[in-house]
Amino acid sequence: MRILYGIQGTGNGHLSRSHTLAGYLKQRPVDVDYLISGRGNTGVFDMDVFGAYQSFGGLSFVTENGALKRRKTVLSNNWKQFYQDVKALDVTSYDVVITDYEPISAWAAKRAGVRCIGLGRQYAFLEPDLYKTLSLWQRQIIKQFAPCTTPVGMHWVECGNAIPPVVKESGDDCEGGLAQRIVVYLPFEDPEVIINALYPLDDYEFSVFHPKLTRCSYGHIECFAPSRKQFSGHFGRASAVISNAGFETSCEALREGKALIIKPLVGQFEQQKNAEILARKGLATVLTSVNYVSIEQALKSRQSTHIQWPNVAKHLANWITDGAKESVRDLSKRLWGI
Known part of the structure; x- marks a missing residue:
């Protein structure tokens, strides 16, 4: 089985989640190629698990002093290069494309008609209870930025078909502090x-x-x-x-x-x-x-809350490499029931 795994590099959340899942995919009998966009090669760290990954400019956003700058975001992205990268990326040799809200791999899969599994927080906003809270333009961003055929959203608590989060394993000294x-x-x-x-x-x-x-x-x-x-x-x-x-x-x-x-x-x-x-x-x-x-x-006034989730990364890696045949709804029920 050959997998292309696209990761949005803006911020560290997508990379951290993918880093954890990549460790479990490595234990399975599959070939995984990684593609990271939206960041470049500066400021990245602990990337060995991704091997010789491809790097693209992709799409990102501009922030200043804790605020998103929409106009600068639109102007700073190289839309022509993005379109060319999507056209040039050949995904036809892959059995499945995974996108952690990474747009180049997602759109390349859509163009080629290759199954694309969307993993991550953003896809949880497609669940009805969350989708109805979005404005029209927010709905379009969620659906069009990194489209997929099989969305697997993640949420803190049960919500539609969203699954629990992928969180890296911790040491015994992490709890409390x-x-x-x-x-x-x-x-x-x-x-x-x-x-x-x-x-x-x-x-x-x-x-x-x-x-x-x-x-x-x-x-x-x-x-x-x-x-x-x-x-x-x-x-x-x-x-x-x-x-x-x-x-x-x-x-x-x-x-x-x-x-x-x-x-x-x-x-x-x-x-x-x-x-x-x-x-x-x-x-x-x-x-x-x-x-x-x-x-x-x-x-x-701070108060702490402790939420226990199963080892989602391990189950998700097995689900993907078994062909993702189980429905996302059944996968969600199974993971929340562990």
Whole structure:
């Protein structure tokens, strides 16, 4: 069985989820080629599991100071190159294409009539209960950005045919954590704003991970460039996580019983919806801005929630490599019932 696995490289959530699933696919008797777009080769890390992956410009978005810039996003993407890459990508030799919301592989599969399995958070918005909350243009983005024939959405709780999240396995020291240790991962915010907001809060020890930072220290604030291994170590010792409202980091925090404090990316509807859902279900505290007062209040009132999900990556790898014959509905019921 030959599989092409396309991964959206914007942010680290898609890569983190795919990194976990790739480890299980490697244990199965299949050949998997990986394609990553939307990021380039700068700022990526821990990519060995993907082997000699293909890299494309793809489509991404532009952010400034914690907000999505729509006009700059439209103008910065090379739409002609995207169209050429879709046309040039030959997927006819693959039995199936997997897309973690990666548009080049998805559209190439659509053009060639090859089965395409869409994995990830975004596809959960196709479920009726979530779909009805979207505006018309949001619905079009969800359906057209990375189209697929078999959508497999992921959600924190049961919702239609969505399955539980793929979350990396953790060490025994991850659950709980020291009360005053906090991990901060706000890649779309200005790092200077983050440090200034945290600096007065010297009752806490912060580990800040950001793509624009290198290893440095400001008293009770330690700064790091993103690294899966380093992040896991600091995450395991922390009692709370402050992050944007992406799906994967929130899942990791909830799975390990860490208090979750989120600041959604302004103008990015998926993160806005994530924040609304998490707040409504009492799973996270939502920040409207990154400042000393709001962070202090969130830390003082924080509560942790522990959600147990099965090893979805292992079951998903088996499902895919067995030909994905079981319906997504039955797969969802089976996984939520474990």
